[in-house]
Amino acid sequence: MNNKENELKDNGHADKEQNQQNIDDAAINFNSDDSLAGTTHLNDELASEEDDRIQKLTEELKEANDKYLRLAAEFDNYRKRNAKERNELIKSAGEDVIKSLLDILDDSERAAQQLELSDDIKTNKEGVFLVFNKLKNVLQGRGLKAMESKEQEFNPELHEAITEIPAPTEALQGKVLDEVQKGYFLNDKIIRHAKVVVGK
Structure with missing residues (x-):
């Protein structure tokens, strides 16, 4: 039990x-x-x-x-x-x-x-x-202005030398003796370089 x-x-x-x-x-x-x-x-x-x-x-x-x-x-x-x-x-x-x-x-x-x-x-x-x-x-x-080059110091930025010739005086050596074609500014900007003869 x-x-x-x-x-x-x-x-x-x-x-x-x-x-x-x-x-x-x-x-x-x-x-x-x-x-x-x-x-x-x-x-x-x-x-x-x-x-x-x-x-x-x-x-x-x-x-x-x-x-x-x-x-x-x-x-x-x-x-x-x-x-x-x-x-x-x-x-x-x-x-x-x-x-x-x-x-x-x-x-x-x-x-x-x-x-x-x-x-x-x-x-x-x-x-x-x-x-x-x-x-x-x-x-x-x-605004067109002619460039004055004759008897000025030759500057390749303004001038294009066509030829060099003997300068008549020492003071003109390295200067522009003749201007074959005028250079021009338009409103102070170069629009044509001057073609020049330079004294040497």
């Missing part, structure tokens, strides 16, 4: 331990499922934040790209407009100079007719000088 009671007691104790083990396992499983649910929820939040960030960066990139395209188009328009204005300025500048020379062309034609009709050398000479002076004044009014 005692053995029977002991056996029942041991079985009851074993069942009790088994039940406790089952409860502990269930608690562990429950906690584990709860932890997984929390991790899944955290992963969903992180994924949502990442999607928002990607969308924001995509919008910023699109906006920057639009700005770049607009700026490139504006620059291209500016470049074309500037080139067109420059061409028009060059054309109109040439037109302006030619218009100012038309009066001199008219005077030259009248002078040529006068030379054919008249043998009066003095009158013809005066007419030619009038046309020449008018041309000179128009060009000077446009």
